[in-house]
Amino acid sequence: MTTRNVENIDINLPNLIYALWKKLKEQRKMQIIFLFCFVLASAFSEVFSLGSVLPFLYVLINPIGLWNLTFFRNIFIFLGINNPNYLLLPMTVIFCLCIVFAAFFRLVTIWLNCRLSAAIGSDLSCEVFTRTIFQPYKYHLERNSSELIAAINIHIPQSIYSINLFFKLISNAIIASSIIIALLIINLKIALSLIIVFGFAYLLISIFIKNKLAANSLFAVNATQNQLSIIQESLGGIRDLIIDQNFNYYIKKFIKYDKPLRIRDLQNEFLGSFPKYALEALGMILIAVLGFLIKSLSPSTVNAIPLLGTIALGAQRLLPSLQQVFTSWSAIKAKQENLKKILDILDRQNYNKNFNLGYSEISFNKELRLSSISFKHLNQKKSIFENIHLTINKGECLGIIGTTGSGKSTFIDIVMGLLIGSQGYLKIDGLNLYSGKDSSRKIRAWMSKIAHVPQSIFLSDSTIAENIAFGIELNNIDYRKLKNAIEAAQLNDFIESLPNKYNTFVGERGVKLSGGQRQRIGIARAFYKNPQILILDEATSALDIRTERKIMEKVNCLSKDLTIIIIAHRHSTLKNCDRVIEINGGKIIKEGLPKDVLY
Ligand SMILES: Nc1ncnc2c1ncn2[C@@H]1O[C@H](COP(=O)(O)OP(=O)(O)OP(=O)(O)O)[C@@H](O)[C@H]1O
Ligand SMILES: [Mg+2]
Structure with a gap:
């Protein structure tokens, strides 16, 4: 029943993720779909909370101006409010409710995400262990036991982390898209300029760092496995090591893998987080430039401030979501070799199935x-x-x-x-x-x-x-x-x-x-x-x-x-x-x- 060997899969994330999806239990697939429903709900509540900022700021500064907007006036009349001076309390309540809902859905989504990643991780871990120990004796003769230990103690936790990040990536991508849509509705030109600037910036950075992340990932997987085997060997032969005073031999071998491993881990961490600071600065500059332009071009500053405030808040919400998409992607990329190792083991023939059939007397x-x-x-x-x-x-x-x-x-x-x-x-x-x-x-x-x-x-x-x-x-x-x-x-x-x-x-x-x-x-x-x-x-x-x-x-x-x-x-x-x-x-x-x- 050997399916396609993962070693032959192009290392590209969508392929790896699809290969993993095929290995999941039906129950987990259903739970993932359920999680996505929550992600969608979370994204919508996020958009509503953002959408409520504009009328709220209007009410604070210029309630008449808001009343004059037909769309909002119709909603208020429908809610039984007939005077712009009575808008403050209901708008404050609506605004707070939207914020509470958004926070609630975000929290539930994060919790479900962690819960599901842990469940999938446990499924994978048990399956990797079972499948490995059920392999025929000749298989074990050719392998080092550090492979299984690395798989369960290192590759599985890293893969769980990647799965968790993948869900975060999707939910943040949806949230970012809905914020973008909301911003587009509020002001097309301003929103477009924000999207183009940030979109390009992230795209360029990811193209630039992609190969570095993949190379570091491969190095980390091999180095950790080699390190494990050095630990096992040195402790397994500790008597001979002490008698022969061979400590330096093992310490040198250990350091040879350890230093570059830590450095590359840090490199990946840095590559995933540096755009945050660079782009936050860019975002602030962009808002300042927009403020300058609006103030110079628009005769009425009073109407410009709620708009600018909404855009600033939108950008302030959009940027973390975009950054989270980027960080998740870069971290998954940096862990892709771990996931590949796990899929590779899961692709091995499942002798467990034969075993469950019992034996012929x-x-x-x-x-x-x-x-x-x-x-x-x-x-x-x-x-x-x-x-x-x-x-x-x-x-x-x-x-x-x-x-x-x-x-x-x-x-x-x-x-x-x-x-x-x-x-x-x-x-x-x-x-x-x-x-x-x-x-x-x-x-x-x-x-x-x-x-x-x-x-x-x-x-x-x-x-x-x-x-x-x-x-x-x-x-x-x-x-x-x-x-x-x-x-x-x-x-x-x-x-x-x-x-x-x-x-x-x-x-x-x-x-x-x-x-x-x-x-x-x-x-x-x-x-x-x-x-x-x-x-x-x-x-x-x-x-x-x-x-x-x-x-x-x-x-x-x-x-x-x-x-x-x-x-x-x-x-x-x-x-x-x-x-x-x-x-x-x-x-x-x-x-x-x-x-x-x-x-
Ligand atoms: N996994 C393996 N891969 C390759 N060669 C192997 C493997 N296991 C054993 N051998 C080789 O097979 C030969 C027979 O080994 P085996 O252990 O059967 O010998 P033996 O007669 O039991 O020896 P002893 O009396 O020392 O126990 C040896 O030359 C050994 O090097
Ligand atoms: Mg023998």
Whole structure:
């Protein structure tokens, strides 16, 4: 369902905004339309409040003059006022009401705008996170995790800000247009001269700064992402950094991006706001010139003052609106790369949809078979495997040996369906997992039967119990199963020695535990899952021989139906296996009983 790739979209704002509109939920689109109704109401109330200034000023200075204008006289007679001297109070009330309405609608519009931008932002943020974590494993192998962190922590807030500004831009454009129309009605020539001068000024400035804003936007996006990855790397490897005293290396890299980033941020801020001051001055000069001209040309100053006052007030309202349109445009332009990044992620295939379909139940009663499997990592010239054939029977315990880097871990990733062979097939009881539309659902079903203890165990910063019953809500943990798993993984003594027992927190990535304790938590996690296939990838390498032997005894005593695959460099770990294979140079070079292959 991949649609047009945003990377190919011309970076031009209308295209980006249209691409974003297409990604919005129907509900949000309706809310945007509702918001625009308020924007329109706000614009009209603004025009009315401006329109009420002229008669109000007239009433203050020259009520007879206003009464003599047929249009206004008819309105007053309709309202039951028959004498120009009684105009002051009703006009004051009308004027104040118009101002109150305008302020009310503006406030409501701003509130709705913020509310809606936040809702859209949250939709985008959740969708970006979900879509990213649902991508297949091979996608994650090629990406740096800083991309997702930058997307959620930087690009999303910036995009929300842009959406907010976009609504502001539209509402101010409408308000500015209606003020212009009102001014045109009040005095065509004066209004035209104002529009031409300000219109040209803003147009020229935007043409002049457009490319600079876009370039700064691109720089900011790349620099922030690189900075994030520097932060992650330095903190992730803080032990080595301290031991090797490599601080300067990371600080230099950090500063390299930081300074230009801050400068460009400021540049964009300045470019968006400098016209305000320049054009305000221009506006005041223009009003002074108009005042001079009106005074010189018109014999009656009394009538000129309300007109000039209205125009001045109109300009005073028009200029902030125009400036807001301009600032919004320049800020959106300066954030366009952030929006593009988000749209780019949203354009990726939505595997979440497949996931929601659940998985097709598959049975594993006989064997798993790999036929003619070849595998190559993306952008790698050489295949890791060529034409591998292997059948593993249910209930069998298979040992795998091979030199480091020979492809043992990759091989089990293929067995688990985490990586897909570029050629060949993976069959469970004769059912090919690679074929058919429901291939991903079959693979998920297969994965649900497997517990895998990897070379390096991932631990979340939560309690030991939560790390063993991984991904299960605290309330739903089965404590009987948990205790059995702890015992089987030889963790009993260790956990009993802790003040909070299995409710002890393990620290970020398990920093508060030893390597062997981490490994045993990984093994306990696999036992807790109660799998049909148990895969141990160097899972006991950090343990002393006695602890390892005890765990292996537990493993061997598990159900006869449990299929076990063990990768180990230490040959003693594999001596009780039913069969051992040796992988080398992309092939299975030896296969047989442990005594034949190992010794
Ligand atoms: N994402 C990747 N992209 C490119 N090459 C990769 C990737 N992951 C692994 N490799 C390469 O694939 C080869 C096999 O790696 P693998 O981790 O399967 O080896 P291994 O036999 O498990 O090694 P060890 O005993 O050290 O754990 C290695 O040469 C490695 O460099
Ligand atoms: Mg490995």
